[in-house]
Amino acid sequence: MKRSKPVFLEALAILLLSGNTWAVTYHVAQTAGASDANPGTSLSPLVTIQAGVNKAQPGDTVLIHTGTYRESVIVGQAGSAQAPITITAASDGQVTLSGADPAPARQWVKVADQPIWQHTPWTYHGPTHPSDQLLVGRTEQVIVDGKLLQQVLERNKLAAGTFYADPVIAKALYIWLPAGDSPANHTVETSLRRSLLSITGSYIVVSGLHFIYGTNTAQKSVLDVKGSHNLVEDCIVEWTNGCGVGFGGSNNILRRVISRFNGQMGLGSSRSVLNRMEQCTLQGNNVKRFPTGWEAGGMKVTNSRQFQIERSIAIQNNGPGFWWDIDDQDGVIEQSYAADNHTGIFVEISENITVRNNLCIRNGLTGKNWGYAGIKLGEAMRCTVEHNVAAGNRTGIEVRQQGIRTIDSVPGKQFHSDALTIDHNISAFNTQWQFALYGDNGFWGSGKSSPPTQAELDLLNPDLRHWRLTNNLYYATGSGEGLILWGAEWQPNHTKFAGLPAFLAAHRLEQNSVAADPLFVNWQAGNFDLLPASPARQIGAGFTQTPASPRQAPSNSGQPPW
Numbered sequence: 001m002k003r004s005k006p007v008f009l010e011a012l013a014i015l016l017l018s019g020n021t022w023a024v025t026y027h028v029a030q031t032a033g034a035s036d037a038n039p040g041t042s043l044s045p046l047v048t049i050q051a052g053v054n055k056a057q058p059g060d061t062v063l064i065h066t067g068t069y070r071e072s073v074i075v076g077q078a079g080s081a082q083a084p085i086t087i088t089a090a091s092d093g094q095v096t097l098s099g100a101d102p103a104p105a106r107q108w109v110k111v112a113d114q115p116i117w118q119h120t121p122w123t124y125h126g127p128t129h130p131s132d133q134l135l136v137g138r139t140e141q142v143i144v145d146g147k148l149l150q151q152v153l154e155r156n157k158l159a160a161g162t163f164y165a166d167p168v169i170a171k172a173l174y175i176w177l178p179a180g181d182s183p184a185n186h187t188v189e190t191s192l193r194r195s196l197l198s199i200t201g202s203y204i205v206v207s208g209l210h211f212i213y214g215t216n217t218a219q220k221s222v223l224d225v226k227g228s229h230n231l232v233e234d235c236i237v238e239w240t241n242g243c244g245v246g247f248g249g250s251n252n253i254l255r256r257v258i259s260r261f262n263g264q265m266g267l268g269s270s271r272s273v274l275n276r277m278e279q280c281t282l283q284g285n286n287v288k289r290f291p292t293g294w295e296a297g298g299m300k301v302t303n304s305r306q307f308q309i310e311r312s313i314a315i316q317n318n319g320p321g322f323w324w325d326i327d328d329q330d331g332v333i334e335q336s337y338a339a340d341n342h343t344g345i346f347v348e349i350s351e352n353i354t355v356r357n358n359l360c361i362r363n364g365l366t367g368k369n370w371g372y373a374g375i376k377l378g379e380a381m382r383c384t385v386e387h388n389v390a391a392g393n394r395t396g397i398e399v400r401q402q403g404i405r406t407i408d409s410v411p412g413k414q415f416h417s418d419a420l421t422i423d424h425n426i427s428a429f430n431t432q433w434q435f436a437l438y439g440d441n442g443f444w445g446s447g448k449s450s451p452p453t454q455a456e457l458d459l460l461n462p463d464l465r466h467w468r469l470t471n472n473l474y475y476a477t478g479s480g481e482g483l484i485l486w487g488a489e490w491q492p493n494h495t496k497f498a499g500l501p502a503f504l505a506a507h508r509l510e511q512n513s514v515a516a517d518p519l520f521v522n523w524q525a526g527n528f529d530l531l532p533a534s535p536a537r538q539i540g541a542g543f544t545q546t547p548a549s550p551r552q553a554p555s556n557s558g559q560p561p562w
Contacts, residue, residue: 023059030067059083066093079203089208099193099214105184115180122173141191214240221246263288267299286318364394373398396427401439428475436485
């Protein structure tokens with residue numbers, strides 16, 4: 001007679017296959033008695049986050065109690081889909097990871113006959129970014145009572161509210177506090193860490209943490225998410241010197257992450273696959289004023305595949321809000337909100353990007369760049385722009401063609417504004433143009449000094465390609481606002497169209513579109529609902545799903561995405 005396995009052994013096997021049966025919670029705190037020599041229980045907590053991370057196995061939780069943690073944490077191990085490793089803030093107060101350390105009053109000596117204080121020895125030399133803008137490229141930070149001092153490059157340029165770092169010759173750090181006050185009357189910190197949390201493993205969940213300050217250069221982030229199948233949610237990243245969040249790897253999710261007031265950019269992503277941003281906010285980034293045509297502002301994605309942005313917000317960034325640039329493929333941005341950036345949504349040298357159900361308002365109203373817009377496509381191919389509203393921007397929807405673009409990473413591939421679908425959008429009340437197509441050499445040649453060949457003209461001529469522009473509504477009030485611009489205004493071959501019939505006759509691109517007041521309920525007050533008599537309703541222009549708004553509180557699913 002064949003004996004069956006004991007029931008408890010079968011149950012044990014099932015539990016083992018499903019993950020860590022004996023999941024552990026490791027407590028991290030800054031209370032008296034906390035030590036990395038402790039077991040990490042609630043009564044005997046660890047003192048550093050890294051110690052908790054080092055102990056964590058699939059299914060375990062690292063529970064971080066209130067406090068400021070001054071460390072660089074690396075998470076290299078893997079959880080599993082059934083048993084992720086969770087790193088989260090406890091409910092007893094804010095958990096902050098800071099790139100700065102205190103600089104106590106005893107370390108400062110007053111410079112005779114000057115309202116300047118000197119810290120010696122100071123040998124920390126922050127990394128620099130190669131740039132002709134030397135001050136922008138420096139990375140040191142001095143924080144007084146939670147506010148950054150402004151850096152200067154020469155000691156004789158010091159003034160109230162500034163600092164000067166000389167780690168090579170004088171080996172000293174100099175500060176001039178407001179009113180020439182003593183550091184003894186303030187909390188002074190100096191930023192020393194370039195990274196605060198780096199995730200290279202998989203199936204890691206991070207939630208509820210606050211990241212602040214860092215000596216990271218441009219294109220380097222203090223919160224770096226790589227690996228695969230990781231979730232970072234309900235975190236804030238702010239006031240770093242370079243980029244707030246790095247978002248690479250594959251199948252990773254950022255959810256309700258706020259990245260704001262960073263020196264160069266809120267978020268940077270390169271070579272990611274199937275990554276998603278959900279209900280994230282990018283605000284006020286590029287405070288150090290890096291060149292916006294290079295890389296700065298809300299966010300920039302390069303060489304991505306199927307990068308998705310949903311219900312996210314980009315506001316008040318010094319540069320583009322959302323930016324795809326260089327060989328991004330099959331991405332989507334939908335139900336998102338871009339306001340008061342240089343350009344709201346920018347798709348450049350990429351293909352098969354869908355821009356759907358987004359609201360772009362007041363972008364491009366500061367600065368003198370002719371290329372600022374609510375939604376902008378530059379040498380982008382096979383992209384779809386549909387059911388968006390662009391209002392009160394410099395230009396509503398804009399297409400740029402600067403000749404044929406090639407990139408080193410994709411040898412032989414040519415990018416140009418080809419096969420675009422622009423359907424069911426509302427572009428109204430924009431101060432320059434509701435719709436514009438332009439280029440330095442754009443629709444008339446390839447940018448060479450010699451005349452273009454017929455093949456180049458055919459390739460760059462939108463009338464000969466598979467564009468589709470239908471069911472759009474455009475509206476210019478006539479008080480300085482233009483309807484449609486075809487060609488760059490500094491080129492002799494441009495045309496300004498005051499009505500759609502003339503544009504249709506000249507270029508055969510618009511079908512079933514109208515030029516009329518969309519009749520928003522109150523767009524100046526942020527209400528873009530359409531009145532019953534709106535002509536946009538007749539052609540199906542405008543939103544099919546409501547985009548995110550700063551006034552909307554995001555929901556909290558509380559569940560990992562796997």
